[in-house]
Amino acid sequence: MTKSASVLRETSSRPGSANPADQPCSVPAPLPLPSHIGIAIVGSGFSGLGTAIALSNEGYADDLIILERRASVGGTWHDNSYPGCRCDVPSNLYSFSFAPNPHWTETFSTQPEIERYLQRTAREFGVLDKIAFDTALEKASWDADRRVWHLETSRGSLTADFLIYGGGLLSEPFIPEIPGAPSFAGTTFHSAQWNHAHDLTGRRVAIVGTGASTIQFLPVVQKSAGQVFLFQRTPPWVFPHRNRPTTGPGPLPSRVLPWTQRVSRPRTS
Ligand SMILES: Cc1cc2nc3c(=O)[nH]c(=O)nc-3n(C[C@H](O)[C@H](O)[C@H](O)COP(=O)(O)OP(=O)(O)OC[C@H]3O[C@@H](n4cnc5c(N)ncnc54)[C@H](O)[C@@H]3O)c2cc1C
Numbered sequence: 001m002t003k004s005a006s007v008l009r010e011t012s013s014r015p016g017s018a019n020p021a022d023q024p025c026s027v028p029a030p031l032p033l034p035s036h037i038g039i040a041i042v043g044s045g046f047s048g049l050g051t052a053i054a055l056s057n058e059g060y061a062d063d064l065i066i067l068e069r070r071a072s073v074g075g076t077w078h079d080n081s082y083p084g085c086r087c088d089v090p091s092n093l094y095s096f097s098f099a100p101n102p103h104w105t106e107t108f109s110t111q112p113e114i115e116r117y118l119q120r121t122a123r124e125f126g127v128l129d130k131i132a133f134d135t136a137l138e139k140a141s142w143d144a145d146r147r148v149w150h151l152e153t154s155r156g157s158l159t160a161d162f163l164i165y166g167g168g169l170l171s172e173p174f175i176p177e178i179p180g181a182p183s184f185a186g187t188t189f190h191s192a193q194w195n196h197a198h199d200l201t202g203r204r205v206a207i208v209g210t211g212a213s214t215i216q217f218l219p220v221v222q223k224s225a226g227q228v229f230l231f232q233r234t235p236p237w238v239f240p241h242r243n244r245p246t247t248g249p250g251p252l253p254s255r256v257l258p259w260t261q262r263v264s265r266p267r268t269s
Helices: 046-063 110-122 211-225 260-267
Strands: 010-011 025-028 034-042 066-068 139-145 148-153 154-163 203-207 229-233
Touching: 025 260, 046 066, 046 110, 139 154, 154 203, 203 211
Parallel strands: 034 066, 034 154, 203 229
Antiparallel strands: 010 025, 139 148, 148 154
16 A cells, blocks of 8 residues: 555455454545644554553543554554464454454454454444554654653654553564575565465475464465475474364354353353
8 A cells, every 4th residue: 555645545344254344444544643642552453452442431532643654454463464374362362352253253263354353443442543554653752841752753743641652572574684595586575574476386485484473374385385495493382273163054152142252251262
């Protein structure tokens, strides 16, 4: 998505969505920056959205802004789109306690479903229009005399009484320095910036690392790649994934009786 003052963003409503609330949602972009705000929150992933919703419920809805460098909500779940990307804890737990989702189609949901869930939650809880998209916080300094934060962003500056950081621990892909790597002639990319235009079918693929992401995309990639080489320094433990579809012949109890999902949450494992 390019930056444009007149663009209307289509947040996704994807085929196969099980939730009737997943309608296309357009938000005007980008939100004008105020000269001063009570609360500035960095990031619109789980942390930033949850904080903004909680503060809105406490009466601060008109005095907060979310600064988000991307063009869409979701953080981790917007950025990562590698094959097989999904939650590795049960979705009944990996969701806001105040926004249970009876429409998960699998017990360990895929990335597109989680991204849609976050978009929908932001909209339904009234914080979508509090987000200044395409707005990266570049510098923050505390003015002790005026008791305000001076915030410099990619779209201008503002001051804030409170600054809350929800920028994520894993939002910056880390690419280690490997001798000789810069002269490698093949295509390279980080799993957090998956190059979907590069077809791996029949290709020789080298994967570095065996963290949670590799564990998810390796089984997908190896099906079509010609050869796969996996470079592993520290072997991780991998437990069986007890994923199962939630869609069956009849509606889930939680779709008919939403309170059952709240009751089952403490017992989900
Ligand atoms: C591939 C992957 C799979 C994962 N799976 C799981 C899982 O199954 N279970 C689990 O518990 N955890 C998982 N995690 C961890 C996951 O990151 C956290 O659970 C959670 O989503 C983090 O949310 P967050 O809002 O703190 O950060 P993020 O989701 O990273 O969001 C941070 C946001 O801040 C924005 N931002 C950062 N810096 C700036 C700036 N300077 N200015 C403006 N905006 C900024 C970013 O653009 C981003 O939108 C996974 C992580 C990854 C990468």
